[in-house]
Amino acid sequence: xxxxxxxxxxxxHGRGPKPGQEPFRVQVLGTKAINGDGGQQRLKLLVSDGVxxxxxxxxxxxxYGNMADNVVVDVTETMLTQPQGKKRHIVVLGLHVxxxxxxxxxxxxxxxxxxxxxxxxxxxxxxxxxGHPTYGVPPQQQQxxxYGVPPQQQQxxxYGVPPQQQQxxxYGxxPPQQHNPYASNNAGPIVRNEGHANILPINxxxxxxxxxxxxxxxxxxxxxxxxxxxxxxxxFFSFDLLDSQDGExxxxxxxxxxxxxxxxxxxxxxxxxxxxxxxxxxGNYNQLRHQFEIHLETNSLVEPAADxxxxxxxxxxxxxxxxxxxxxxxxxxxxxxxxxxxxxPGSITRKDGSEAHKRDLRMKDASNxxxxxxxxxKYCGDPGxxxxxxxxxxxxxxxxxxxxxxxxFGGKNISTVSATQLMLDPNEVQETGALxxxxxxxxxxxxxxxxxxxxxxxxxxxxxVTMKQIRSEGIGMAEPAWVQALVSVSYxxxxxxxxxxxxxxxxxxxxxxxxxQSDEPGAQGWFCxxxxxxxxxxxxxxxxxxxxxxxxxxxWMTAFQESAPSITGIGANELVELKQEEERSENPVFxxxxxxxPWQTFLMTLKCTQERYQDEEKLRINxxxxxxxxxxxxxxxxxxxxxxxxxxxxxxxxxxSKMGAGSGAGAGAGMGGGLKSAVGGMMGGQQQGIQxxxxxxxxxxxxxxxxxNQGNFGQAFL
Numbered sequence: 191x192x193x194x195x196x197x198x199x200x201x202x203h204g205r206g207p208k209p210g211q212e213p214f215r216v217q218v219l220g221t222k223a224i225n226g227d228g229g230q231q232r233l234k235l236l237v238s239d240g241v242x243x244x245x246x247x248x249x250x251x252x253x254y255g256n257m258a259d260n261v262v263v264d265v266t267e268t269m270l271t272q273p274q275g276k277k278r279h280i281v282v283l284g285l286h287v288x289x290x291x292x293x294x295x296x297x298x299x300x301x302x303x304x305x306x307x308x309x310x311x312x313x314x315x316x317x318x319x320x321g322h323p324t325y326g327v328p329p330q331q332q333q334x335x336x337y338g339v340p341p342q343q344q345q346x347x348x349y350g351v352p353p354q355q356q357q358x359x360x361y362g363x364x365p366p367q368q369h370n371p372y373a374s375n376n377a378g379p380i381v382r383n384e385g386h387a388n389i390l391p392i393n394x395x396x397x398x399x400x401x402x403x404x405x406x407x408x409x410x411x412x413x414x415x416x417x418x419x420x421x422x423x424x425x426f427f428s429f430d431l432l433d434s435q436d437g438e439x440x441x442x443x444x445x446x447x448x449x450x451x452x453x454x455x456x457x458x459x460x461x462x463x464x465x466x467x468x469x470x471x472x473g474n475y476n477q478l479r480h481q482f483e484i485h486l487e488t489n490s491l492v493e494p495a496a497d498x499x500x501x502x503x504x505x506x507x508x509x510x511x512x513x514x515x516x517x518x519x520x521x522x523x524x525x526x527x528x529x530x531x532x533x534x535p536g537s538i539t540r541k542d543g544s545e546a547h548k549r550d551l552r553m554k555d556a557s558n559x560x561x562x563x564x565x566x567x568k569y570c571g572d573p574g575x576x577x578x579x580x581x582x583x584x585x586x587x588x589x590x591x592x593x594x595x596x597x598x599f600g601g602k603n604i605s606t607v608s609a610t611q612l613m614l615d616p617n618e619v620q621e622t623g624a625l626x627x628x629x630x631x632x633x634x635x636x637x638x639x640x641x642x643x644x645x646x647x648x649x650x651x652x653x654x655v656t657m658k659q660i661r662s663e664g665i666g667m668a669e670p671a672w673v674q675a676l677v678s679v680s681y682x683x684x685x686x687x688x689x690x691x692x693x694x695x696x697x698x699x700x701x702x703x704x705x706x707q708s709d710e711p712g713a714q715g716w717f718c719x720x721x722x723x724x725x726x727x728x729x730x731x732x733x734x735x736x737x738x739x740x741x742x743x744x745x746w747m748t749a750f751q752e753s754a755p756s757i758t759g760i761g762a763n764e765l766v767e768l769k770q771e772e773e774r775s776e777n778p779v780f781x782x783x784x785x786x787x788p789w790q791t792f793l794m795t796l797k798c799t800q801e802r803y804q805d806e807e808k809l810r811i812n813x814x815x816x817x818x819x820x821x822x823x824x825x826x827x828x829x830x831x832x833x834x835x836x837x838x839x840x841x842x843x844x845x846x847s848k849m850g851a852g853s854g855a856g857a858g859a860g861m862g863g864g865l866k867s868a869v870g871g872m873m874g875g876q877q878q879g880i881q882x883x884x885x886x887x888x889x890x891x892x893x894x895x896x897x898x899n900q901g902n903f904g905q906a907f908l
Contacts, residue, residue: 206268392437527553666798690728
């Protein structure tokens with residue numbers, strides 16, 4: 191087995207192989223696991239070229255394969271680094287195993303970095319190194335060599351040492367009067383690139399380096415986000431970088447650096463970035479392949495560079511839609527497909543009261559599977575409107591998606607996140623042409639297997655339940671669950687039904703945090719700790735505590751600003767004014783209004799979750815949506831429930847239930863017996879039937895609804 195002569199010495203001097211060059215073939219004499227930065231385990235190798243041996247350290251992400259003693263490997267890339275305050279190391283950035291060897295090759299001498307002087311004398315006259323170009327060094331006829339040796343009439347050897355009549359030190363230091371513009375204190379290789387030294391590939395960045403520069407394109411940029419924790423409040427933004435070797439990494443700017451760099455960084459532009467720190471990425475927020483992320487600091491530089499056509503606009507790692515069926519929830523993937531339809535935009539209200547815009551589209555690929563993609567916020571307009579125009583014109587565009595998140599509501603679906611990149615008809619992506627040809631030839635006429643349920647991606651699975659089921663089956667205790675139930679409001683707590691909220695904007699959205707009225711003498715207004723500002727008057731928001739019941743049971747639940755007005759018929763601010771008026775004038779306007787709230791029945795969407803209160807696990811039920819009863823639809827649902835009971839199936843099945851013969855017979859009989867008799871009475875025009883189903887109070891449930899008159903009861907339902 192022939193090893194590369196002089197490989198060890200070259201690596202010790204920072205002249206290891208680079209991508210695209212001939213690798214160094216060496217033999218591994220021993221391995222040892224060591225702990226690197228962040229507690230991550232790395233591999234330390236003793237490698238030999240048959241004459242010398244040296245210890246090297248493997249970089250994170252290098253695939254070592256089946257590593258054992260005497261294995262022969264090809265080293266494809268190395269780097270000489272010297273972390274601040276530490277000794278120099280040889281870091282292996284790439285290698286692959288050639289094969290095992292039965293014995294040690296040669297009798298190598300183990301060297302250390304401190305042995306460079308001795309190694310120079312040993313190899314100066316009788317060993318020539320393997321020839322590799324010196325990066326960033328101009329021709330020696332015009333400029334000094336990489337170790338700072340001035341021009342000589344005779345060609346210096348590999349160590350930059352001129353003929354023996356001169357005796358410079360091991361680095362060939364030149365006379366003081368001469369200046370070498372290429373000399374560097376960095377032990378690693380020197381690279382000239384548009385005036386920036388030490389340009390490194392993103393994939394080569396590791397925690398052993400303290401001086402580096404990268405040249406990369408900004409492929410995506412987030413908005414400024416704010417956070418609050420025990421140490422106070424702050425803000426940050428992030429942007430993703432891509433270089434010419436398809437290396438990707440995320441950069442983050444915090445607080446002062448956020449203000450400094452946010453307007454400077456433009457998506458799609460190319461920059462030189464240097465004097466920043468590397469930290470282990472936060473896996474929950476950063477799904478890029480690189481182990482680290484860049485944190486910009488006070489001395490960091492982000493300098494514009496000329497556009498480089500070798501750097502792509504995006505780097506994709508596409509998966510077929512069919513493989514997403516087995517993808518875990520929360521996985522971030524790249525997908526490309528043909529858009530077949532797109533919905534109109536809609537909006538939802540988040541927990542913090544802010545409004546979010548969404549839009550669903552359906553796409554499929556050559557795996558003959560389709561999936562729903564939910565576009566959020568900025569993506570609803572672009573590319574949402576462009577896609578809509580293409581569909582309206584009879585064209586089906588190709589959509590390439592980078593960094594979309596997998597969900598499992600309503601089957602499998604994908605949705606955009608803040609760092610998602612969407613490219614419409616990207617001709618520079620080679621998969622675009624093949625997918626377009628497939629769709630034109632046969633894909634358009636094929637019936638694809640839908641991974642998402644009909645009705646749009648991202649929609650939650652909601653199934654009909656009774657109040658008793660929620661408690662007895664522990665719905666929501668294992669994981670949050672969204673259910674529907676016919677609920678009659680039996681009681682509304684009039685004591686605490688709202689809270690005073692901040693009306694100011696925070697991070698571009700209404701703050702909605704609770705405010706307190708200033709009690710200091712002469713002070714006026716309502717103070718918000720989050721905004722550190724005063725409101726002239728608060729915006730009262732509902733936090734309505736109600737007791738809901740049906741024919742099986744009852745439970746306490748909470749309705750918030752979005753759902754409570756459908757129950758009360760009045761806004762929170764108006765209800766507060768009524769209460770204040772009653773307190774001032776003793777006119778019972780508030781009490782009379784509150785008495786109108788109970789004994790209304792609605793179809794409610796409930797969110798059931800588990801919460802811990804005083805070291806005890808409890809079930810929390812929030813009212814998310816409130817809708818009036820559609821009597822025709824409810825009658826049909828009840829008739830279907832009776833059929834399920836007759837077939838031995840549950841009257842209230844979950845969506846994923848596979849209702850075979852005999853499954854759920856007990857549940858069906860238990861919950862359905864009353865339903866069957868109820869509908870029987872209902873169809874006969876008997877008031878008792880609807881009482882059995884919906885749990886109305888016999889005294890006053892039907893007084894204000896003509897549909898419940900006995901003479902036309904059945905007609906109203908059918």
